[in-house]
Amino acid sequence: MTTADGTVLGTTKIADSGPAARRWNLVITGDGYTGAQMGRFADDARSFADTLLATPPFDSLRDAVNVYRVDVRSTDSGAADPAECGGSAAAPRTYFDASFCTNGARRLLAVDDTTVLTLAGDQVPQWNMVIVAVNSTVYGGSGGSVAVYSLAPGANEIALHEIGHTAFRLADEYDYYRGCGVDTDRDRHPFFEPAQPNVTVDADRATNKWRDLVLPATPMPTTSNPDCSQCDTRPSPVPAATVGAFEGAHYHHCGAYRPQFDCRMRALGHPFCAVCTEQIRRTLQPYLAARED
Numbered sequence: 001m002t003t004a005d006g007t008v009l010g011t012t013k014i015a016d017s018g019p020a021a022r023r024w025n026l027v028i029t030g031d032g033y034t035g036a037q038m039g040r041f042a043d044d045a046r047s048f049a050d051t052l053l054a055t056p057p058f059d060s061l062r063d064a065v066n067v068y069r070v071d072v073r074s075t076d077s078g079a080a081d082p083a084e085c086g087g088s089a090a091a092p093r094t095y096f097d098a099s100f101c102t103n104g105a106r107r108l109l110a111v112d113d114t115t116v117l118t119l120a121g122d123q124v125p126q127w128n129m130v131i132v133a134v135n136s137t138v139y140g141g142s143g144g145s146v147a148v149y150s151l152a153p154g155a156n157e158i159a160l161h162e163i164g165h166t167a168f169r170l171a172d173e174y175d176y177y178r179g180c181g182v183d184t185d186r187d188r189h190p191f192f193e194p195a196q197p198n199v200t201v202d203a204d205r206a207t208n209k210w211r212d213l214v215l216p217a218t219p220m221p222t223t224s225n226p227d228c229s230q231c232d233t234r235p236s237p238v239p240a241a242t243v244g245a246f247e248g249a250h251y252h253h254c255g256a257y258r259p260q261f262d263c264r265m266r267a268l269g270h271p272f273c274a275v276c277t278e279q280i281r282r283t284l285q286p287y288l289a290a291r292e293d
């Protein structure tokens with residue numbers, strides 16, 4: 001279970017908006033793909049890049065983005081899936097040691113970050129963000145210094161969510177850790193302001209950090225969870241595009257707020273909310289401005 005369990009084959013630029021020195025360079029590599037599966041990895045990387053560049057707000061920022069595919073062959077197919085999280089106990093030999101069940105949560109799929117970061121720097125010295133596609137259909141992903149996603153149904157959606165963490169410093173907007181009805185230690189968020197731009201402990205319209213996007217007619221907070229021992233499962237009382245302060249966010253039922261009822265950082269399949277969209281734009285805009293240099 002080391003880099004002895006695979007080989008780096010090479011790098012291909014699969015989305016080209018200009019020289020690496022002036023663009024935001026995303027690197028995608030794969031774990032748990034055997035030599036015979038490299039064609040599949042190329043297809044998966046292509047599918048991811050096409051989805052990314054067609055998804056708002058990336059669709060209007062695509063001239064800022066390059067995507068590089070780094071082919072890495074693993075000895076075995078798949079990812080480790082520990083039995084202690086209810087997995088199959090599979091333990092394939094893969095280059096980046098991808099494994100589910102990080103911190104005891106099966107959905108948390110992680111890799112050896114150091115190996116990934118070293119590879120990115122070697123292959124694309126001007127890399128800005130690196131994501132690893134893991135050749136398993138078990139649901140999972142993570143977004144630390146490296147973004148990771150599996151090939152479960154909706155794989156590209158998982159990837160977009162994890163990129164939100166890794167590249168844009170966005171927090172999870174959902175209100176559970178292991179699951180609604182499972183967690184017993186997620187009733188109330190600690191009273192400190194999270195650094196991430198899309199979650200807050202402050203629902204006061206005078207001081208809330210995304211208050212510029214909140215209309216005067218929108219109540220603050222917009223929703224309050226009536227039972228802090230549970231996830232709030234009621235439907236939204238306001239139209240979907242409303243920016244306010246919705247209680248239940250950042251792994252806690254109460255005491256933390258998210259900007260819109262739904263967002264890709266809360267549940268897959270929803271667009272990024274206005275606050276997340278603005279953060280992505282702010283990060284990528286400078287690479288557009290450099291275009292005419």
Ligand SMILES: [Zn+2]
Binds near residue numbers: 198263265266272274
């Ligand atoms: Zn959001």
